[in-house]
Amino acid sequence: MTTATPRTKLTTSAMIASFADPGQRTAPAPFGHALAALAEERPEIVGLSADLAKYTDMHVFRDAHPDRFFQMGMAEQVMLGAAAGMAEVGLVPFASTYSVFATRRAYDFLCLDIAEPGLNVNVVGGLPGLTTGYGPSHQATEDLAILRGCPGLTIVDPCDSVDIAAAVPALAEHDGPTYLRLLRGSVPTVLDEYDYRFELGKAAELRTGRDVLLISSGLMTMRALQAAARLEADHVDVAVLHVPTIKPLDREAIVRAARPDRLVLTCENHTVIGGLGEAVGSTLALAGLSTRFGQVGLPDEFLAAGALPTLHDRYGLSTDALVARIRAGLDGHTPWAAEPEPASA
Template identity: 65%
Template sequence: MTATTTTTTADATTSAAPEAVPVKRSAAMIASIADPGVPTTSAPFGHALAALGERDQRVVGLTADLSKYTDMHVFAAAHPERYFEMGMAEQLMVGAAAGMAAVGLVPFATTYSVFATRRAYDFLCLDAAEPRLNVNIVAALPGLTTGYGPSHQATEDVAILRGMPDLTIFDPADALDVEAIVPAAAALEGPTYTRLLRGQVPRILDRYDYTFEVGKAKVVRPGDDAVIVSSGLMTMRALLAADTLSADHSVELSVVHCATLKPFDEATVVAQLDTDRTAFTAENHTVVGGLFETVAGALVRRGIAKQVNPIGLPDEFLDAGALPTLHDKYGLSTQSVVDRVLGALR
């Protein structure tokens, strides 16, 4: 989608809106998720895909009228002959990507998370997952990463997709993760779904001894007082909260990052939780059907009785509004994580 296209998607509506719409309000509704002081990288997915396309002529890019708003425009500019604009037809896009994969191409298809999951589920399931084709769905606006209300907030996307056989689900924390996931997804058998962080994406994991591996959870930051198992942008928030807790409250919080939600690294996560430390999960997703319930299931299967405190979105449709305000309201801000940890430790 370009800024001149007339459509009902959130970002294009913003760009095409009458001048009377307050610019400050619109910007706040699609604000960067980066906390103050955290460096960012512009369009890491688009640049990583373009670089992969240079190395592998099989790589193709598709989008459902959202090139600019999923960073696919970077790939389109670098490889126009391998870029396909499918229009506002997500089901068609997934079916076309499956056909491309069936003849040996490596497709990456982008749209918003709500459209990939709510509209195109059956096509992803039967056209890509059942025949185990390498169709890579890269979906922007996962969870609460837009202020445009329930029509664009994919708060339940992981819950929708977790039951699909042979689907790999990635939830990157930052630009470093995004850059590593692109070539890793291309090398896998079967389809992948990535909860895309787009635009100006935080870059924080390079401060730590961290390397992305498919299907592996990593202890990014050790800590003796409490442990938080996190994914996606909440790993950034957990790491920032850990810094505050250590500096201001002498509380050492361990952060375990799960960049892969399926298959899930139960062994690493359970080993970190089966201690006397106070435990949390943190996810940019409803607490129904996502990371919290994945962790709870892993503990129950191993007969481990351990209380885990979930930090996540409520089981309800969320408000529209300025994104920073919504993160405070629904408990995803860094300060909210700090407060939850201190409250549980008192």
């Protein structure tokens, strides 16, 4: 009889992988801490989770205010319906789950229970876009496309811990339903180095530049700033317009920033279908502006599973990939999202 060798337990960090660069400044669980602090001042703030408090940073609020936290289990529709009922009686709910479940699974409840009556319910979606390596079941690459068409819904895609900390009280104060694309865990701190203040519904120019304009949201604003700094060494002048509010879109700021003498690229952690890129493109077209315009975003396909840095390189969200796209656009190559080359005969 032989004795079995104990097996080493295999673990993966694909689900909660961080997109922060090595050595980058970060803040732990900025959403959870901001919500817990806000609840100290506002007793009507409540938190709900669909069995994912730890993975949406709602656990910070839960530990600070256990009597105002509601664990709804794996029942996202029930969670949003309960949040609607709480809002009807004057509470201000923040309901957290993964973006894929809030959008694909519970959209009807969000639309008819929350948005149609205009209730102050704040839906918090973790793992937006390509922020997990777990594959299509958890990669919410189309959440903006789904939700932009929902009447009366305000949508925020924050860049970093600074954005999140300021967005939480602004969303609570806003009269109506909101959706926050949550960056969780150790979130980079970037925007404190700029003369920036989050304002709901407003875009902010973080850098000026004569050659290229990057119009970005979410974590791609961080990448846009990195790309701009890198290209500066090659005498390429890159402006960055940060758009934290996807809906309502700050169309006036976009039209002001876009000029026909420079390349304009949108940068988003979302499919190129139905997100920031198409919203900006239609804004420019309706304003009658003619400029070189393109999109940096995820392809219109189900994405692979794997290590997050590898996936960001593969699908064009890394700083290296963004720099390459800008150079290609400046060299006269097609700047928009490239189509696959046709197979040779």
